[in-house]
Amino acid sequence: MAYGRGNAAPGAVRVYEYGVPSAPVHRGLLEGRDLALAEMRRRVDLWNRLVELDQADREAREAIMGPAPVDAEGKRQRRQLSTETKAQLAALDGETSRRVNELCQESGCYWPNYSEVKAAWGQARRRPGELRFHSRAGRVGKITTLLARGLSVADAFGEHGFLRIRHPNPEQHPRDALVSLRVGSDERRRPVFVTLPIVMHRPLPADCLIKSVSALREPLADRERWKVVFVLERQAGTWATQALDCPRQGSVALDVGWRRVPDGLRVAVWRDDEGRTGELILPERYLEQRATVERLQSHRQTLYNETLTALRAWLSAAAETERPAWLTEDTRHIAQWRRPGRLVWLLRHWTEQRFKGDEAIVAMLEAWQRRDLHLWQFEANLRDQALHWRREMYRVFAADLARRYASVQMEDFDLSQVARIMRPAKADQAENQLVAKARYYRVIAGVYELRQAIRNVCDREGVEIVVQAATNTTAQCAHCGSLETWDHRELWHTCSQCGTRWDQDHNAARNLLELATAGSSGAETAAE
């Protein structure tokens, strides 16, 4: 049955990702690459304008509300807002949203792009913390075409106004396709497209609706990688790869969090309702890869610092009169140069206007640049490989869970984990090193990605995910229920009440599972 347009209830959504072969990108065959890059830059600029607006809005809000009242003990109290204050705040909201729309219009972005930036900004504002400015350089760039009501795959292979896909050579290269995304209109209101070649290693399912298509550009050292991402919608349940009547049963509880163990980095501990238990450990080899990336990074930093020191020494040795004015001007803020990019920029400028006596120093700078570029590419490729490997491990683990169980229990968020490792830092160096180490492991564990992989596969396969608000899963003894206190960096703990010795992550998984069984048996009783 074909999935009709617009009349069906919202279905399940999946993402199909296709790589853009790098050769055509570099050979300049990527039609409209400059158009895409310009739109990506406009999106970044718009985001930054919105961040400024957000800051102004927060300040204005504070000014209207005045300081928060404080009670006798100095605690902040809830504000009681007067009708007048509320009216002022409503006026401010109105003014801000008017300004948002103005900025979107002024940005020059095509509407799907400013809509997406605006939506992302709205979401980011609701999260705690300040919004960050984005830099144009070194970021993933994105352009999108939105097909809000959905476009059938068949129509996408036609002459649609927003998205066109075609196979330029279907007989010889059936997997090669060209995707054109609309990025604007010309003066006669005809669509302007950006076209990217992709390799369609798997076809778009014919019974889908295409909801949006994005082109992404990821920096990879001095190169770039492009990909095209389709968001597809289908009737709920139809994405599953495993028939729904397959024997999937029972539930499994998953304690997600990172912890260094002898054979790697443990990122999850699981326990099922038949008492089976296990761990997901990122192997030592992965940690070594990441450590190599770190070493390369710090090695590059060292080389950079040395080169900069040598350059500064040379500059101060050469009398003001001997060096050209542009060089003095260019290097005015050299004391603040933190990134290799500054030096690369200087060198480029310098090679355009060589002068007598600069041979040795320019040769040194060029040698540094060649070496740095090599190290940078090496570092970026290695990081890329490691991330790819981790993603694969997480996918396989998640698929395995979804194959076996009908229900997956997880903790609310890694907050408990954060608490386990991020103890309030004393002004103690050893302590700070521990915290730095913990942060490092948090980054390389990427448990967010694990949770996402589990979520994706469970959504697709129709496996229930139960997210538990896990307040005491770590502190409570799963054997006797005693609430324990101890330094949570200690993995093992002996219960002060029943004397059971347990690994705190296994204990947490056991508690989670218990919460789940308690919950479901309660529900069954209620149903009877």
Ligand SMILES: [Zn+2]
């Ligand atoms: Zn106990």
